[in-house]
Amino acid sequence: MIVGAGFALTSLIYTAVNINAINEQKVAEISRAEQIYSAEFVKAWYSSEMKEYNVKVREFISRLRKSTEEKEKDTILQELRNNHDSFMSLLSVLNLFEHVAQDIDFELADEDYLKAFFRSIVATYYHGFMPLVQKVRTDMRSERLFCRFEAMAKRWDQK
Secondary structure, eight states: OHHHHHHHHHHHHHHHHHHHHHHHHHHHHHHHHHHHHHHHHHHHHTSHHHHHHHHHHHHHHHHHHHOOSHHHHHHHHHHHHHOHHHHHHHHHHHHHHHHHHHHHHTTSSOHHHHHHHHHHHHHHHHHHHHHHHHHHHHHHTOTTTTHHHHHHHHHHHHO
């Protein structure tokens, strides 16, 4: 009887070790798939279309960084909003970041991978353009506009 219990216990331990190894392998495969998926966002960032959007918005980013007064920043943001091409370019970039944040939230993308690449870029857009996003939210009566991007930017600022 003791020998039978020993065999049963050994069998249980062996099964548990194998299940653990299989789980570790699946976690590694999922992590790798998330990194490959995340690399597509980096690739999209370097696309010619996204470069064009960034060129249109970069002037406003530069001016916002130099300005020290809130009134001056408000004027710059209003100019951006009145410039249709630049404003649509900004929305396209923010849409990419919203998509990144959404896929991180749904555990489709690797947050550490994306944070390593996008952290300073997200911070620049967040700190520079959130006042404008707030105004657009109010105008559109949609508090959820770019809410995942905002949450991601705040989370990345804290870490």
